[in-house]
Amino acid sequence: MDILSSLEPIVRELIAPAAAHTDSQAVYPRQALQALGSQGLLGLISAADVGGMGAGLPEAVQVVERIAQDCPCTAMVLTMHYCGVALIEPFAAEDTRRAIAQGRHITTLAVSETGSRSHIWAPTGTAAAQGPSAVLLNAHKSMITSAGEADSYVWISRASTGEGNTLWLVDSRLPGLQIPARFDGMGLRGNASSPIIAQDVAVPLSCRLGEDGRGEDVKARYLMPYFPTLIATTSVGLMQGVLRRALQHVAHTRFAENGSGLADLPTIRAYLAKAQLKADQARLLRDDAVQAVLAGRPDAKTRLLQCKAAAAEAALEVSDTAMRVCGGAAFRKDLGIERLFRDARAASVMAPTTDVIYDLLGKALCEAAA
Ligand SMILES: Cc1cc2nc3c(=O)[nH]c(=O)nc-3n(C[C@H](O)[C@H](O)[C@H](O)COP(=O)(O)OP(=O)(O)OC[C@H]3O[C@@H](n4cnc5c(N)ncnc54)[C@H](O)[C@@H]3O)c2cc1C
Structure with missing residues (x-):
């Protein structure tokens, strides 16, 4: 699969020339992502049966490495997207998987919290049962790449019942999600790595990625x-x-x-x-x-x-x-x-x-x- 030949013009003509502006103005690399999507590269690791390229880790490494030579910021946004896709692919509904494969959907990992800090295996955010088919998410995520820019967040919370953690696919437009501050970082400045606050965000149980309480196992296997x-x-x-x-x-x-x-x-x-x-x-x-x-x-x-x-x-x-x-x-x-x-x-x-x-x-x- 000659992925680099379709990537090279995007890097040379779009990503590299925009890198200084992306940095100085802290601009999210939207155009670069659209160009990557148009070449199927947002769906690089999506399965062929939903229209993805059906590639895996070696190809994702090639793409991220090439982009990072000129714009580590765009490379990190794509890294978080691929990480999210790795968790979405085995569990999520076909329409989401197909949108990713077609370059219409950007995702990211929403793991770090102000309470758990870098101890990402111990989230403090909760998922409380709301009737038989939904949960209410509450959390204070600390720094999430593509916050307010991605279409979805792959979200970790404490289990809704019992011990352990649980992963969710959260639509970024749901009511109750807020981005309290714009990211103004030292580096990777276009990343939109802002905090996200979730206040009683209702998420259907069908958006759970894997079993309740088994988040660490799911991460170990797929992420x-x-x-x-x-x-x-x-x-x-x-x-x-x-x-x-x-x-x-x-x-x-x-x-x-x-x-x-x-x-x-x-x-x-x-x-x-x-x-x-x-x-x-x-x-x-x-x-x-x-x-x-x-x-x-x-x-x-x-x-x-x-x-x-x-x-x-x-x-x-x-x-x-x-x-x-x-x-x-x-x-x-x-x-x-x-x-x-x-x-x-x-x-x-x-x-x-x-x-x-x-x-x-x-x-x-x-x-x-x-
Ligand atoms: C640019 C950027 C983008 C990010 N994007 C995302 C994202 O997309 N999704 C996401 O979930 N998170 C993201 N993060 C958050 C990141 O993954 C970390 O959780 C966060 O940077 C940790 O910061 P903190 O201040 O909470 O660290 P702290 O946990 O307070 O750590 C402070 C220091 O203590 C050290 N320390 C902490 N615990 C231990 C220990 N047990 N043993 C030894 N040393 C320890 C750390 O190594 C560090 O040096 C991003 C961070 C940055 C900087």
Whole structure:
């Protein structure tokens, strides 16, 4: 499936030229999403029987990585869309699935809350039974990409009865949903990552994604392959983009004093070599995570968490190096480096945060050694 050939013109002609404006004006990348939809790329992982492309994780990785080289903001919006689709596909009604496949419906993940913060496995939002066929959702979601822009939210709440969590497909136009503040972030500024308040939002039981109280199992099965991998991929693409820009600057910048260039400085070359190594290590770990998922390897979960942490942390270092080797010029907007530097900050604090991942992985190591 040659997905990249239909994606490339959209990136070159629309996404890359709009990226600085998307950032400076905090504009949601609506036009880019419409163009992606027109090429079937919003329905990339939707099943063929509803009109989707029937692709999976490797193709989603390709698309997100390419877009992130020029606009990590658009790549993150698409990441959250694909993550939502991964949960919608097994459970939702055919008309919603078909609208996604046809590029008419954008979704996102509404998980993080002001109460549970980055501990996304412990939501405080509730789903109270309202008669035999509906629930009332109440929650204060903290930062939701595409808030007020997406057509639906894949929403997590506490179970409506008993223990555990439950996932819902929530129509973003339902009464009782409010966006109290516009997103004005440091990076990924076009993401519309605003809070969402739900006050007695009536949702039909038919919009439940999986069994009541089994949200963590549903996420582990359907979301886990996509979520860490695609956030990691946004970082992987971002690193390629920031290194490409830094190398262009270094290769073409000269000192009038003697005609030598930045590229003649061994320190600058060493910084670049180390940054490329970091970026490649993260990409290879991400590739191995994808292989682990496809092969059903027992280490798949570990690899998925590792690749998200490794890529997020590498992006912090690599974008920092790009700022350093380009000197004061990198402070200017025109190189595009400071935008990617700011965008790179998000992934490490997006749940599961790097520090939460370190704790999970470290705990598993210690338990295995005990
Ligand atoms: C740009 C952006 C877009 C986002 N989009 C979405 C979205 O679409 N959907 C969504 O649901 N959420 C989204 N989020 C929210 C995100 O997933 C996190 O939940 C949120 O950023 C965590 O912020 P917080 O202030 O609540 O962190 P806190 O939980 O307060 O964490 C603060 C610090 O403590 C550390 N910490 C917390 N718990 C532990 C622990 N157990 N062990 C070690 N360290 C710990 C964290 O790593 C962090 O460094 C987005 C966030 C950003 C920045």
